[in-house]
Amino acid sequence: MKPNKNNEIYSDEERKSSPSFQELLSRETIFSDLNALSPHFVPDILPHREEHITTIMKHIAPAIKGMRPNNLFIYGKSGTGKTCSVKKVIRKFNELEKNKSKIEYVNCRAYNSRYRIIQRIVQKTNPEVVRGGFGLTYLYEKLISILNEGENIIIVLDEIDMVKDLDDVLYTLTRLNDETDKGAVSLIGVSNRTDFKKNLEEGSMSSLNETEIVFTPYNAEQIKNILKQRIKLAFAEGVVDESAINLTSAITSSENGDARYALKLLARAGHTAEEKGLKKITDVEVKIARKNVEEEIIKETISTLPDHQQLALYGIARVSIIGSKYRKLGETEGFFFSGEIYEEYVNACNQFGRKPRSGRWHQEYLGDLESLGMITMIYSGKGIRGHTKLIKIGYSPEVVIKVIEKNFKLGLVQDSGDE
Ligand SMILES: Nc1ncnc2c1ncn2[C@@H]1O[C@H](COP(=O)(O)OP(=O)(O)OP(=O)(O)O)[C@@H](O)[C@H]1O
Ligand SMILES: [Mg+2]
Incomplete structure (x- = not known):
């Protein structure tokens, strides 16, 4: 049947069409x-953080005159205003007309390795290096030459705990100061994990020589x-x-x-x-x-994670629903063995058409998930199937399954791209 001009074949219900834009706007x-x-909105005034902002400003103020401030670390749980406070300081710093230093913000969730961080900083100060393909040595030397021109740079590493090779990053960036005659680099690290320094090497710790500020929950x-x-x-x-x-x-x-x-x-x-x-x-x-x-x-x-991290999480959610094949002792309720979680990861890869990666990669993914607070890992004592990792999911496994299945179905998942 062909619809006539007056849409007579449609019932009243069917004829309810979407509104016009004018109609929408006038609602x-x-x-x-x-x-x-x-x-992403940063208000002009941040209630209960203006003092922290002043502290950060005082700390970096000498840089305006070309002096090198000490490194600074800002800690505090998620949503305590670390990023927006730092962004406000950056805004004020960049508003100055006369300033002998630059400040560069790097979000380490996106730039999570030494190469990517250094590339990002060089790109920001030297837009011609936008295209990729430059080796680390080239970029490092470029950075030294930028500094030798007398440029001082304060590098803000937000979500610094997401960096995979943090010891290398800290070593490389702090060593820059020994290699330049004029300009200098100082760091502002921002993290929501108060314990992240535990994993650092002694050398990186001592090279930091930093001041700390803590943001407490509201x-x-x-x-x-x-x-x-x-x-x-x-x-x-x-x-x-x-x-x-x-x-x-x-x-x-x-x-x-x-x-x-x-x-x-x-x-x-x-x-x-x-x-x-x-x-x-x-x-x-x-x-x-x-x-x-x-x-x-x-x-x-979850949706910001690359494919294999999502598949690893899917595996954990599956095991959490099915339950463990093994008997566990003591206070390990809700925790599962990494072996059985790996098996479900492999199943998940097969289910969603991805090639399963080795156990070593799987461990990496678990580390990423732990950094994001999505899972908790503990080590079992001796006796429970030797020394092994026990893992617990931090979210509702049903919701996790639903979200990940949808992400794959809609093709919204990006490639991990590691291998
Ligand atoms: N004191 C404040 N006044 C107004 N808005 C705030 C304040 N603190 C935080 N916010 C708002 O809350 C949200 C989270 O803040 P922010 O991103 O700075 O947290 P964070 O400490 O960096 O968290 P994470 O560790 O998860 O990165 C933002 O939208 C920010 O604008
Ligand atoms: Mg933040």
Whole structure:
């Protein structure tokens, strides 16, 4: 049957078409600026972090006159404002007209090896090196020549614990200062793992000679202030009820004191209210949002992983659901042997059409997952099948399975590219 001009063959229900753009834009919304809730938004003032920002500024201020500041390390759990504080300092530093130093920000989640970090820094200061293919030695010498021209560089290594060959990175970057006559390099390392230095070699530790700043998790009152500032920017007046603010900050402070989580919860509660056609966001919407946010966070974190890391995680989730074949002793509830997890990883590779990699690679993937806080690893004592690693998943295995299956089905997974 051919549809006639008046679409008579469609029922009323079927004829409900999508709205026009004008119609969409004219709809009332409770948001005034959604961008203010985005994870990349850095507000002009960061409540409860201005003192930390001042400390960082004082520390690097001598660089403006061409002196070399000591290395600095910033620690603190996830969502305690490390990245946004550093970004604010960088912004202020770059606003200066007269400045004898440069500051370069490197996110080590994306640039996670000595080669990639050095390449990134050289590229930023020398745009002609944009294309790849240069060897490490060439890039290193390039960096020395940049410094010899009198350039001082402060390198910010955010999420520094994600670097695979951190000892080499620290050694190479600190050694630069012995090889130049004029310019100098100093480092600002940022990490959400307070224990990450444990894995460093003695030599790297002592070459660091750094100052430390710790960012503590926000308490309920602090989260409330952070939220109130964003609410002014992101929502029309009077939209967010006091009960929503109170519940969001109570949940956040009792769980982790993570401002990112609080902002997500609020944004989600806003969308829930809007979907229901409400003019106000109350604690009821926050409760609904809480369930969704957990899942969203898991999804986002997993989806940034390359294929084999996702497959390794899938294997752990599978074992967590099926249960262990072996008997374990004592307090190892929820932990599984790395051997059986490897078997399920191989199954997962076959299921999703990837070639399984060796046990050694698998160990690497487990290390990556552990760094991201997705799994916990412990070593079993002697007696339980010799010395072996025991692994526990940090998220709901059902959600993990759902997310990874979807990622592969939709072809959204990037290649690990290691081998
Ligand atoms: N004091 C603050 N005032 C306003 N917003 C904040 C504050 N602290 C954190 N935020 C917001 O919370 C989110 C998380 O902050 P940020 O990215 O700086 O955390 P982080 O400590 O770097 O966490 P991670 O260790 O996971 O990288 C960002 O959207 C940031 O804008
Ligand atoms: Mg950060």
